[in-house]
Amino acid sequence: MTDATPKPKRKNPVARTRLPTLPPASRSRAALGLARAAAEGRFEMQACADCGAVQYPPREVCGSCLSERLDWREVANGGALIATTTLRHSNDPYFRERLPWRVGTVKMDAGPSVVAHVHEDCHEAGRVRLALKLDRSGQAVLHALPAEDTPNMNDSPQLRETHCDPKHRRVLVTDGRSTLGRAMVKALLDAGASTVFIGDPATWKADAGFDAFVASDPRIEPVALDVTDTDSVDRLAASIGAKVEILINTADHLRDGGVMNARDVGLARDAFDVNVLGLMRLAQAFGPTMCFRAADGTHGAVAWVNLLSIHALAALPARGAWSASKAAALSAALTLRAEFGGAGIRVMNVFPGPIDDEWEQLTPPPKLAPSAVAAAVVRGLRDGVEDLYVGDVAEELRARLRDNQKAVERELGG
Amino acid sequence: MRSRQSYDGVAAAVPFTVPYARYSTHAAHWWLGRALAALIRESGIAKADIDGVCVSSFTLGPDTAVGLMQHLGMSPRWLDHIPMGGASGVVALRRAARAVQAGDAEVIACIAGDTNHVDSFRHTVSQFSRFAQDAVYPYGAGGPNASFALLTDHYMRQYGATREDFGKLCVAQRDNALRNPHALMKKPLTLAQYLDARPITDPIHLFDCVMPCAGAEGFLVMTEERARALKLPRVRIRSTIERHNAYPDDPIQFRGGWAMDRDALYEHAGLSPADVDFVETYDDYPVINMLQFEDLGFCAKGEAPAFVREHDFTIDGSFPFNTSGGQLSVGQAGAAGGYLGLVQALRQLTNVAGAMQVADARIGLVSGFGMINYDRGLCSGAALLERGTA
Numbered sequence A: 001m002t003d004a005t006p007k008p009k010r011k012n013p014v015a016r017t018r019l020p021t022l023p024p025a026s027r028s029r030a031a032l033g034l035a036r037a038a039a040e041g042r043f044e045m046q047a048c049a050d051c052g053a054v055q056y057p058p059r060e061v062c063g064s065c066l067s068e069r070l071d072w073r074e075v076a077n078g079g080a081l082i083a084t085t086t087l088r089h090s091n092d093p094y095f096r097e098r099l100p101w102r103v104g105t106v107k108m109d110a111g112p113s114v115v116a117h118v119h120e121d122c123h124e125a126g127r128v129r130l131a132l133k134l135d136r137s138g139q140a141v142l143h144a145l146p147a148e149d150t151p152n153m154n155d156s157p158q159l160r161e162t163h164c165d166p167k168h169r170r171v172l173v174t175d176g177r178s179t180l181g182r183a184m185v186k187a188l189l190d191a192g193a194s195t196v197f198i199g200d201p202a203t204w205k206a207d208a209g210f211d212a213f214v215a216s217d218p219r220i221e222p223v224a225l226d227v228t229d230t231d232s233v234d235r236l237a238a239s240i241g242a243k244v245e246i247l248i249n250t251a252d253h254l255r256d257g258g259v260m261n262a263r264d265v266g267l268a269r270d271a272f273d274v275n276v277l278g279l280m281r282l283a284q285a286f287g288p289t290m291c292f293r294a295a296d297g298t299h300g301a302v303a304w305v306n307l308l309s310i311h312a313l314a315a316l317p318a319r320g321a322w323s324a325s326k327a328a329a330l331s332a333a334l335t336l337r338a339e340f341g342g343a344g345i346r347v348m349n350v351f352p353g354p355i356d357d358e359w360e361q362l363t364p365p366p367k368l369a370p371s372a373v374a375a376a377v378v379r380g381l382r383d384g385v386e387d388l389y390v391g392d393v394a395e396e397l398r399a400r401l402r403d404n405q406k407a408v409e410r411e412l413g414g
Numbered sequence B: 001m002r003s004r005q006s007y008d009g010v011a012a013a014v015p016f017t018v019p020y021a022r023y024s025t026h027a028a029h030w031w032l033g034r035a036l037a038a039l040i041r042e043s044g045i046a047k048a049d050i051d052g053v054c055v056s057s058f059t060l061g062p063d064t065a066v067g068l069m070q071h072l073g074m075s076p077r078w079l080d081h082i083p084m085g086g087a088s089g090v091v092a093l094r095r096a097a098r099a100v101q102a103g104d105a106e107v108i109a110c111i112a113g114d115t116n117h118v119d120s121f122r123h124t125v126s127q128f129s130r131f132a133q134d135a136v137y138p139y140g141a142g143g144p145n146a147s148f149a150l151l152t153d154h155y156m157r158q159y160g161a162t163r164e165d166f167g168k169l170c171v172a173q174r175d176n177a178l179r180n181p182h183a184l185m186k187k188p189l190t191l192a193q194y195l196d197a198r199p200i201t202d203p204i205h206l207f208d209c210v211m212p213c214a215g216a217e218g219f220l221v222m223t224e225e226r227a228r229a230l231k232l233p234r235v236r237i238r239s240t241i242e243r244h245n246a247y248p249d250d251p252i253q254f255r256g257g258w259a260m261d262r263d264a265l266y267e268h269a270g271l272s273p274a275d276v277d278f279v280e281t282y283d284d285y286p287v288i289n290m291l292q293f294e295d296l297g298f299c300a301k302g303e304a305p306a307f308v309r310e311h312d313f314t315i316d317g318s319f320p321f322n323t324s325g326g327q328l329s330v331g332q333a334g335a336a337g338g339y340l341g342l343v344q345a346l347r348q349l350t351n352v353a354g355a356m357q358v359a360d361a362r363i364g365l366v367s368g369f370g371m372i373n374y375d376r377g378l379c380s381g382a383a384l385l386e387r388g389t390a
């Protein structure tokens, strides 16, 4: 059974902060198909469209019939653990810092034998489930997990290298005044976050409900934060930047209005100021310190979450200016992911469908409860995914975009 | 299937080892060049008369055998580069033998060597193959230790081999190595020391691992007629086999390609395992020795542990085995490790093994094994060799 991860010890202020190392990141292009599945928490391997043989390691042509028609498909993830070893020596600095390290051979029900990281609760010669996880390099790796969940399973040192669990971590939610922001804070507290800094973009505006919410849990610390004001962002970073281990950017500026049929660009400018430039201000103020603290103790800086929208991928003409700002935010987030890569900090982009809050009053159902989005974000952090599609609308649009983007353009425009 | 032709009229001769060093500041070219120079010196053949060359090396890059020829000032009419790791020696021998038989070359120098810089090993391991890069190295970067630990774990569980069994082989090989001036390991090893060694990658412990080093090995292949004219002691090739990616559907490796070709090996030679006077296997880890005992017909599958308990594996024992001390006690000089057993067998059969000499050795069996491309060794080979007549 896995021991629950204890709270981090108080840090010795004069001790050197350990710098982040990363696991080996080189992969062939074919092998990056595994990353696509792992990024969304799916389990996929190549399968031959002609003879059905499941391939591993990933190939260019079928190892059985030589067909070049290899598709990535969801395959059965069960198997038998037929050999294990515990490494007490490694050729790589990342693993040297983390020894001993258990690996094994799993004979998959789907066919291939795979080498995998092996969870401490897996029994020798027993049944296991395989999961594809992103490691700290952002590359997909196979983890053999016990066939049934075990207590504190996610706290194993190996799995902790793949996820961004908020338990015992300090989190900044950039806008805590919105319905979604508050739901986010609540979900984080339920997940065991040690402190949640809750951004208040309008400290001058009295809100008894907000004050009562802030007073409801001693772990909540309200902070003034206006993402459109560089000084405000910088001041906050100077004050709490070295304590933020997960940053969840919930700030948003959602308004109706298209591109041609708008009076001026005022609305668009406001949306971009919050959704795009706000993200950049936060990144410039908080990012470098988070990178430096990525390997700081047992609970270093680990994740950056952007609350985007499925309309970052497919413009909603009725909210054209806002959609454009979400698309631009996604592009900025992809650069941020590359910039955080060297430190091993995960950038998770969240793509929800319409959320049932004050701004979506006239949107017909299905709409997502803010608490459902918040719960999905916590789940995403615990699973260590990179792209999170939340709700039926988002998942359906995702599937339709893969199938025929032109159809989606026409249908959303109609 | 067409019957295979004999190796009549072909001789292997002039076994040579460039003494190994734990680390070297030289490049692979230096080691290979020293080996070629020694073959020329020892045989008395002019450099220009070596008209074929066969090369194996992991650290020659970015050069290949081609670049090496310019480096060494050679103009061979036959050139081969064999990247088969531990199977390179046997494969080089059989390629060269056929080339000489066919008249494509008259005298072929087979050389293998590698350097070992302080960081070479990590470099070789992390870039070893595409499958290793994609599907093995990211899993703890344990290198061959980890891959063989998994095979060993499975073999022990399946067939009841114990650490004492592996230890007995390692201790016997160390005994043999103490008679070998080239062996890097100079101190005796007891079973207690073997068992008490620190774990590296369970169940692999310190003395189950080879020591990477720099070094080179070489030998010549030529017509029997030429060898006789030069008055070179020589060895006849009775039979050889090679196989790659055998049994791909086995979920984990518990046998090698020898098992597919063993009958052909003995049949072609007209010999049986009982005729073999000594055996030189590829021994990067002790479990692989057990696979070779089984797959080359000295005992049935799964019976190697019992076979080990029955025999004495020292030079004067009931089953003279890895008489140089093997890689486990001599060191693993990269691709030269794939030549070690063959060069030692040539010494035994030309009476130049000195203190390592097996009395009355007439027939020797050499086997090779190489290239953990993903989860198992892919290349296997073996040769039955016979002392040549004067």
Ligand SMILES: [Zn+2]
Binding pocket: A048, A049, A050, A051, A052, A053, A062, A063, A064, A065, A066, A067
């Ligand atoms: Zn196929």
